[in-house]
Amino acid sequence: IQMTQSPSSLSASVGDRVTITCRASQNIGNSLNWYQHRSGKVPKFLVYDASSLMSGVPSRFSGRGSGTDFTLTITNVQPEDFATYYCQQRFSNVPTFGQGTKLEMK
Amino acid sequence: EVQVVESGGGWVQPGGSLRLSCEASGFTFSIYEMNWLRRTPGTGLEWISFISGRSLTIRYADSVEGRFTISRDNAKNSVYLQMNSLRDEDTGLYYCVAGGKNFDHWGQGTQVTVSS
Numbered sequence: 001i002q003m004t005q006s007p008s009s010l011s012a013s014v015g016d017r018v019t020i021t022c023r024a025s026q027n028i029g030n031s032l033n034w035y036q037h038r039s040g041k042v043p044k045f046l047v048y049d050a051s052s053l054m055s056g057v058p059s060r061f062s063g064r065g066s067g068t069d070f071t072l073t074i075t076n077v078q079p080e081d082f083a084t085y086y087c088q089q090r091f092s093n094v095p096t097f098g099q100g101t102k103l104e105m106k
Numbered sequence: 107e108v109q110v111v112e113s114g115g116g117w118v119q120p121g122g123s124l125r126l127s128c129e130a131s132g133f134t135f136s137i138y139e140m141n142w143l144r145r146t147p148g149t150g151l152e153w154i155s156f157i158s159g160r161s162l163t164i165r166y167a168d169s170v171e172g173r174f175t176i177s178r179d180n181a182k183n184s185v186y187l188q189m190n191s192l193r194d195e196d197t198g199l200y201y202c203v204a205g206g207k208n209f210d211h212w213g214q215g216t217q218v219t220v221s222s
Binding site: 045093 | 150151152167205206207209212214
């Protein structure tokens, strides 16, 4: 299953609202996860089942979607949110990732 | 605190072998499924292998099937990846990751470079 993210990079200012899109090449239901990878840190599991936040993830993060189209939205972007975000499908026994979206400071 | 620490990466010539190790702490390792993933210039983030808690289920990506072998030692809270017949395209940062298909806990990664 191919996962396609857009955009590949995104510039934003603190306080902005940003949305990242992920599209699956086939219907994956809600079997979609999101990860955050900050420079110098280990990747962090943010969202599971398309819209459920992992414990400790701030409520400014939200995930939506089902089937083939998904979004991750960050409202009121904070300095610690500048990172690369990846979607990942867990529908098949071969988990696959999107190519990543780098959120940069404007 | 959960910690996942990989080791064993390095430089190797094409056709060579490396064995990666991963030691985990801060969670009940023996019941946790474990994975190896990698980030390569050509493919981005790629899942390459999975092992269940008691090693009863093992899976590989097609790209490494027959060349890589995953194993674990629950007494040592460790998982391993034996990599044989390495190719240029295996160059990348290899991550040990705890979880089934939800990748809960990641290490920092260990760099593998395959080059002549």
